[in-house]
Amino acid sequence: MxxxxxxxxxxxxxxxxxxxxxxxxxxxxxxxxxxxxxxxxxxxxxxxxxxxxxxxxxxxxxxxxxxxxxxxxxxxxxxxxxxxxxxxxxxxxxxxxxxxxxxxxxxxxxxxxxxxxxxxxxxxxxxxxxxxxxxxxxxxxxxxxxxxxxxxxxxxxxxxxxxxxxxxxxxxxxxxxxxxxxxxxxxxxxxxxxxxxxxxxxxxxxxxxMEGLVPEYQFGGYIRERTGSYLPGIAPSNIYQGTDGMVVIAANQDTVFARFCEAIGQPGLKDHPDYRTHTARGKNQSALDALIQSWAATRSIEEIERLMTEHGVPVGRVYRAPEMLSDPHYxxxxxxxxxxxxxxxxxxxxxxxxxxxxxxxxxxxxxxxxxxxxxxxxxxxxxxxxxxxxxxxxxxxxx
CATH class of the missing domain: 3.40.50.10540 (Crotonobetainyl-coa:carnitine coa-transferase; domain 1)
Incomplete structure (x- = not known):
């Protein structure tokens, strides 16, 4: 060789x-x-x-x-x-x-x-x-x-x-x-x-x-705990299940969240007092994730990806090796x-x-x-x- x-x-x-x-x-x-x-x-x-x-x-x-x-x-x-x-x-x-x-x-x-x-x-x-x-x-x-x-x-x-x-x-x-x-x-x-x-x-x-893990404890007494698929206070940014797979949607920034609301057909959601600001969305993270999951559950991953991309919302499929080998961007x-x-x-x-x-x-x-x-x-x-x-x-x- x-x-x-x-x-x-x-x-x-x-x-x-x-x-x-x-x-x-x-x-x-x-x-x-x-x-x-x-x-x-x-x-x-x-x-x-x-x-x-x-x-x-x-x-x-x-x-x-x-x-x-x-x-x-x-x-x-x-x-x-x-x-x-x-x-x-x-x-x-x-x-x-x-x-x-x-x-x-x-x-x-x-x-x-x-x-x-x-x-x-x-x-x-x-x-x-x-x-x-x-x-x-x-x-x-x-x-x-x-x-x-x-x-x-x-x-x-x-x-x-x-x-x-x-x-x-x-x-x-x-x-x-x-x-x-x-x-x-x-x-x-x-x-x-x-x-x-x-x-x-x-x-x-x-x-x-490990980001701010130590100073957060040093000055705030806060110890980060296990939270599974999300980070506390960062919402929405989680894995959501569609009809044929999983996808990550990250729309936690205010302007991005506004575009996300347009994408899912609920433009007024951005003005809801529970979701109007980054802090509010963090406090109501579970309810917001449940709302998004309910929307995603009836849609294919292709449709979710298309809607998010058209509205400038970060989105990505959860890949394994087969998806990597067939992806055109890869x-x-x-x-x-x-x-x-x-x-x-x-x-x-x-x-x-x-x-x-x-x-x-x-x-x-x-x-x-x-x-x-x-x-x-x-x-x-x-x-x-x-x-x-x-x-x-x-x-x-x-x-």
């Missing part, structure tokens, strides 16, 4: 990716999507556990997170494996890792040690709780970070235990923040020539999107794209976001299926090792 060359704004950058599963590798995926040379290091014979994750018989998650990367193996518990990393780091821009804090230091690969080799190195560290603080040494997964960051408590219905999103949201948020921090550190390096360490945590990445914007894959012909995945007008990103392929597929290529190209030297390392279990 002929893999196309790297394209995008980061083609002059190299990332050495250590760690596994989601949070760190998702950060690496972002770099690879925008053209960086991402070299993922996996344990010999094992690989990243994510290779086997997904629905039974269809472990496709790996094909998203590994896309565009070169994958090698190195046993980081052995001195020779650690030496391979040091030699790769000498010419790299970033080292990305999501081990438990202290692990790399135990292997002689901590930031200070690697900075001595490459002062321009930017070390991206992703963990549950960070490199400092009393919880630093704890293991941390997305579910725990979502709980500690405040997200879990407010998710779900009020009469039951907190729910979770159907994705590893905390991991993805941590990966995004890690990439943002890394690019900020890169800008600093361009001005000063100095690298630095980026400390991204799952719980703080979740905390960062197609026009290449929100889903074909990604080259040997194992999964015709593979479609999410595109690269955000879109850049001059140097857009594009995944080259769905990542290697074989563990260590690029070991010999990378070690010979970057470290000057001969095939015989690579084979010796392989025989001894180092790669």
């Amino acid at each position: 002929q893999v196309p060359p790297r394209k995008g704004p980061l083609t002059d950058l190299r990332v050495i990716e250590l760690g596994q599963l989601i949070a760190g590798p998702f950060c690496g995926q972002i770099f690879a999507d925008f053209g960086a040379d991402v070299i993922k290091v996996e344990p010999p014979g094992q690989g990243d556990p994510l290779r086997d994750w997904g629905q039974e018989g269809f472990p496709l998650w790996w094909s998203v997170v590994a896309r565009g990367k070169r994958c090698i193996t190195a046993n980081l518990r052995e001195a020779e494996g650690q030496d391979i990393i040091r030699r790769l780091i000498a010419e790299a821009d970033f080292l990305l890792e999501n081990f438990r804090p202290g692990t790399l230091e135990k292997w002689g690969l901590g930031y200070e040690a690697l900075k001595a080799i490459n002062p321009r190195l930017i070390m991206i560290r992703v963990s549950g709780y960070g490199q400092t603080g009393p919880y630093a040494a704890r293991a941390g997964y997305a579910s725990v970070g979502e709980a500690m960051g405040g997200l879990r408590y407010v998710m779900g219905e009020a009469d039951r235990l907190p729910a979770r999103a159907g994705i590893s949201l905390g991991d993805s948020l941590a990966g995004l923040h890690a990439a943002l921090g890394a690019l900020a550190a890169l800008h600093h390096r361009e001005k000063t020539g100095e690298g630095q360490m980026v400390d991204a945590t799952i719980y703080e990445s979740v905390l960062s999107v 197609a026009a914007r290449e929100s889903l794209i074909d990604v080259l894959s040997e194992r999964w012909p015709g593979l479609r995945q999410q595109g690269v976001f955000p879109k850049l007008s001059e140097t857009p990103g594009r995944p080259r392929w769905a990542g290697p299926e074989t563990i260590g597929q690029h070991t010999e290529e990378v070690l010979s190209e970057l470290l000057g090792l001969t095939p015989e030297q690579v084979e010796k390392l392989r025989t001894s279990g180092i790669v």
Whole structure:
């Protein structure tokens, strides 16, 4: 399979990716999507556990997170494996890792040690709780970070235990923040020539999107609670059931609500004392939602969408994968794209976001299926090792 060359704004950058599963590798995926040379290091014979994750018989998650990367193996518990990393780091821009804090230091690969080799190195560290603080040494997964960051408590219905999103949201948020921090550190390096360490945590990445949750309590004593499909005081903005599906209508702003009333054939509703202002609609949220649901229950989703769109009211169908694959706007914007894959012909995945007008990103392929597929290529190209030297390392279990 002929893999196309790297394209995008980061083609002059190299990332050495250590760690596994989601949070760190998702950060690496972002770099690879925008053209960086991402070299993922996996344990010999094992690989990243994510290779086997997904629905039974269809472990496709790996094909998203590994896309565009070169994958090698190195046993980081052995001195020779650690030496391979040091030699790769000498010419790299970033080292990305999501081990438990202290692990790399135990292997002689901590930031200070690697900075001595490459002062321009930017070390991206992703963990549950960070490199400092009393919880630093704890293991941390997305579910725990979502709980500690405040997200879990407010998710779900009020009469039951907190729910979770159907994705590893905390991991993805941590990966995004890690990439943002890394690019900020890169800008600093361009001005000063100095690298630095980026400390991204799952719980703080979740905390960062929790809006006014903390100051609302600090100054008003208000604790946000679970409210299901709506936000208290923001009305109308909910899911409504039509005759053939569900749709979200968001008409909480005064001018938008006036247009919404026209759309549903009740223009006088905007002047009703219970709904005239944003505050009034918030206080009478349940009654307003019931009124809208009664209107929607006799109409198709197509009719609801048409009426809302004609009147400039934000509306959107509740999508699953089938709707995404058939939507013309998804197609026009290449929100889903074909990604080259040997194992999964015709593979479609999410595109690269955000879109850049001059140097857009594009995944080259769905990542290697074989563990260590690029070991010999990378070690010979970057470290000057001969095939015989690579084979010796392989025989001894180092790669």
